[in-house]
Amino acid sequence: MQALELEIKELIISSLSLEDIAPDDIDSAAPLFVEGLGLDSIDALELGLALQKRYGVSFAAEADDPKRHFASVNALVAYVSAHAGAAAAQQG
Numbered sequence: 001m002q003a004l005e006l007e008i009k010e011l012i013i014s015s016l017s018l019e020d021i022a023p024d025d026i027d028s029a030a031p032l033f034v035e036g037l038g039l040d041s042i043d044a045l046e047l048g049l050a051l052q053k054r055y056g057v058s059f060a061a062e063a064d065d066p067k068r069h070f071a072s073v074n075a076l077v078a079y080v081s082a083h084a085g086a087a088a089a090q091q092g
C-alpha cells in the first residue's frame with residue numbers, strides 16, 4: 001500500500017469516526033458510498049473538509065464532478081496526487 005493511500009484511509013477513519021475499521025479493511029477500489037463503506041452526503045462533506053485541511057485541495061462542484069473523485073480511495077488518491085502540488089504552489 002502506497003503512503004498516500006494509507007494516509008487517506010487513515011483520514012477517512014479518523015475524520016468520520018469509523019470505529020472498528022482498520023486501513024486494511026478498506027478496499028481501495030470499492031465504492032465509498034452506498035455499497036462499500038456506506039458513506040452518505042454528510043460524510044462526503046466532512047471528508048472533503050478533512051482533505052482540504054490536510055492536503056490543501058478543494059472540490060468545487062461547479063468545476064469538477066465530486067462524485068467521480070469520491071468514488072473510491074483510489075479516486076481520492078488520484079485527485080489528491082494531481083491537485084495537492086498545485087494547491088501548495090498557489091499558497092507558496
